[in-house]
């Protein structure tokens with residue numbers, strides 16, 4: 001396969017500054033390949049959220065090149081960006097649920113946007129809510145949910161349409177260790193189905209439980225890549241056998 005076309009995202013010497021402040025990301029270069037699982041780590045203030053914002057196209061870099069799904073997203077007209085965003089699932093640190101919609105309707109949103117019929121989306125949404133332990137909370141609006149419950153709705157919404165790229169900012173920050181492990185397994189199941197996953201986390205235990213992952217380590221805005229693993233092609237690619245069985249709602253995909 002043409003290697004360049006196989007890339008999900010490439011950053012080339014990317015820098016980011018807010019206003020006239022000094023750069024918070026400096027000379028960041030890496031390539032994300034399909035089917036890999038990445039953890040983004042680094043101390044508070046190292047630039048993790050800023051890097052994720054560049055990834056989910058909420059922020060433009062101050063310099064450098066960003067290519068996504070084989071295309072330059074910096075010079076591209078803004079009108080084309082929504083099409084790229086639809087290929088991604090994003091778990092925001094502050095959840096960003098739609099306040100007037102129930103947990104069910106929040107999770108169903110990406111499927112409705114993709115044109116899946118009400119009949120076809122009911123089971124996968126119910127299955128996904130059950131998977132994240134929220135079957136009984138399906139009708140609750142976000143205001144009635146705890147922080148951990150909101151986080152799980154946000155995750156369910158981000159993964160339900162099986163995006164090509166999943167970007168999650170501290171997705172286990174508000175749940176207990178047992179649920180954190182379960183959510184990690186959900187991300188891994190998606191990953192085996194071919195989704196490239198990027199999870200920013202402080203949780204060292206989570207990293208230890210996913211030895212197949214690649215580590216993107218940020219320190220003071222610079223990406224440390226001592227082994228060069230973030231510049232080289234994938235160890236594996238695409239769908240892995242058996243993945244369908246452990247992913248809730250996989251039948252509609």
Ligand SMILES: Nc1ncnc2c1ncn2[C@@H]1O[C@H](COP(=O)(O)OP(=O)(O)OP(=O)(O)O)[C@@H](O)[C@H]1O
Pocket residue numbers: 018021024042043044045046047048049050051
């Ligand atoms: N909107 C903004 N305007 C100005 N400075 C910002 C903005 N967002 C982030 N910063 C600064 O950029 C730097 C990196 O912040 P960022 O939130 O990306 O780090 P982080 O690694 O995600 O931190 P944490 O783990 O605490 O969430 C910090 O110095 C922060 O103060």
